[in-house]
Amino acid sequence: MRAQSLAKLLAPLAVGLLFLAAWEAVVRIEAIPRYILPGPLLVAETLWTDGPSLLGSLLVTLRITFAALIAAALLGGAIALLFARSRVLEISLFPYAVILQVTPIVAIAPLIIIWVQNTFLALLLCAWIVAFFPVVSNTTLGLNSADRNLAELFRLYGASRWQALWQLRLPSALPYFLGGLRISGGLALIGAVVAEFVAGTGGAETGLAFRILESGYRLQIPRMFAALVLLSFTGVAIYGALSLLSWLLLRRWHESALPRED
Amino acid sequence: MRDIAEFQTVDILHAASSPHPNPLPHAGEGTAASAPLITLDGVGKVFRGGVAALDGIDLTIGSGTFVSLLGPSGCGKSTLLRIIAGLLAPSTGARRWADGGTGHGSIGFVFQEPTLMPWASVADNIYLPLRLSGVARRAAAPRIEAAIAAVGLDGFAGAYPRELSGGMKMRVSIARALITRPHLLLLDEPFAALDEITRLKLNEDLLRLWQNEKWTVVFVTHSVFESVFLADRVVVMTPRPGRIAADLAIDLPYPRETALRTTAEYGLQCRAVSQSLAAAMAVA
Numbered sequence: 031m032r033a034q035s036l037a038k039l040l041a042p043l044a045v046g047l048l049f050l051a052a053w054e055a056v057v058r059i060e061a062i063p064r065y066i067l068p069g070p071l072l073v074a075e076t077l078w079t080d081g082p083s084l085l086g087s088l089l090v091t092l093r094i095t096f097a098a099l100i101a102a103a104l105l106g107g108a109i110a111l112l113f114a115r116s117r118v119l120e121i122s123l124f125p126y127a128v129i130l131q132v133t134p135i136v137a138i139a140p141l142i143i144i145w146v147q148n149t150f151l152a153l154l155l156c157a158w159i160v161a162f163f164p165v166v167s168n169t170t171l172g173l174n175s176a177d178r179n180l181a182e183l184f185r186l187y188g189a190s191r192w193q194a195l196w197q198l199r200l201p202s203a204l205p206y207f208l209g210g211l212r213i214s215g216g217l218a219l220i221g222a223v224v225a226e227f228v229a230g231t232g233g234a235e236t237g238l239a240f241r242i243l244e245s246g247y248r249l250q251i252p253r254m255f256a257a258l259v260l261l262s263f264t265g266v267a268i269y270g271a272l273s274l275l276s277w278l279l280l281r282r283w284h285e286s287a288l289p290r291e292d
Numbered sequence: 293m294r295d296i297a298e299f300q301t302v303d304i305l306h307a308a309s310s311p312h313p314n315p316l317p318h319a320g321e322g323t324a325a326s327a328p329l330i331t332l333d334g335v336g337k338v339f340r341g342g343v344a345a346l347d348g349i350d351l352t353i354g355s356g357t358f359v360s361l362l363g364p365s366g367c368g369k370s371t372l373l374r375i376i377a378g379l380l381a382p383s384t385g386a387r388r389w390a391d392g393g394t395g396h397g398s399i400g401f402v403f404q405e406p407t408l409m410p411w412a413s414v415a416d417n418i419y420l421p422l423r424l425s426g427v428a429r430r431a432a433a434p435r436i437e438a439a440i441a442a443v444g445l446d447g448f449a450g451a452y453p454r455e456l457s458g459g460m461k462m463r464v465s466i467a468r469a470l471i472t473r474p475h476l477l478l479l480d481e482p483f484a485a486l487d488e489i490t491r492l493k494l495n496e497d498l499l500r501l502w503q504n505e506k507w508t509v510v511f512v513t514h515s516v517f518e519s520v521f522l523a524d525r526v527v528v529m530t531p532r533p534g535r536i537a538a539d540l541a542i543d544l545p546y547p548r549e550t551a552l553r554t555t556a557e558y559g560l561q562c563r564a565v566s567q568s569l570a571a572a573m574a575v576a
Contacts (some may be wrong), residue, residue, distance in 0.1 A: 075527075077543075133357055177407060179403045179407040180409065181407065181408055182374075182379050182401075183401060183403075183407065183420075184424065185379065186377060186378075186379060186399060187420070187421045187423065187424040187425065188425065189424045194426055197409075197420075197423070197424075198409070201409065201411045281412045282411070282452055283411045283412075283452050283453070283454060284410065284411075285454075288454070
């Protein structure tokens, strides 16, 4: 069992190291110029030297990401509650939620940036549009998935709608909501980055996405890679944090949080 | 709801025999006829889409009796139970409490599945009916404890449903149903999904509880042996649409213990019920 979990950790690590080594070797043997493809060692070095200034930009992007994620959780949850409350509302509004979800954000971001004066708000809105849907659709599904017999039991004991919501439907929906939130976390980051790409520089504060663009224009490819690495680590960290949150909330009772018996 | 605790059922087991209130073609000699608790008058149920589940059910359930509804799968037993519970309205006919009340909050219901809230501990699951009627957790604590002890789950108050076996989950479900001290306990094939050994044990434990608490019980099953072992009255139903085919008194003294299962009397009663069931199947 322990040897197995060790293997689970080591296997992807080995693959990663092999890939990096091959990359470094190819760059050195073929003498590829750094403005075409920098080797991983150079990227790491750039990450170290440019780190402080990149981290400042990352913070700007993270602020938008987290604001969008929190808005997605709150507003998405609220919309799902409305849908669960009223079937009419759900049928009439759900298609528009789908339309918002499937419309490419790159296409509507320029409009939003023109319409909304405040840059932060504009970026937040873009990121939110990308991120809110999984929370809405998952939570709606969860609210409607409460055990039928339990619902009858609540009726038998004269539970009010409010009691049924708090004590039955919300706990039933929690695993679904958390599952949606995990998807939304990554999407919020993507939404924030895409919005920054479209918006360009946001005055004094520039996010990581703009730093990537800028590095590209100036052929500072190592810095571009460093920013990219930072961005993907951030995405992984967000996913990890939300998974941890989900595990903490569900570990006592939900199947998804149980250790596998294999 | 809060005054259910004070509710006293008549000691029907020792009440004098009186003629059955609603004699039926095959009605047996009433052993435990008693004051009626609830009456169904010509109850029928047709579901949307035209499926007739029940037809012309006349049934009076005496206070303190243990009635078993026996019939093949899909004969509308569960539908009938839901109508008795008030969870479903009959299409025709009426359901009446003998005391003229609504019976609200005085019913305990046990489903075929344990139907527990997975996010709540055993104690919190059992607390649910009291919680919904506004009893504070602290005030309810002694009753929860007593209910846990009554179904033999001492030491499991803090456990979660997923940590329990199927039989233990069913015990939690029964404890939850009895915490309100219901007048009427309705069980919908509660042990059908359990293994034989667990089922027999739970049968005996349920009988013991019934004798201590003097509830009225309606127990839906498709097992002849189970219905004869438990009930003092077996109501046999026909296949869909469910009608009452026979109403048999089970003349076996309580307390009924494991040894009863091997006696000749038990065998005879099982045979009589089996024959009624076979006749009911043939009618359809």
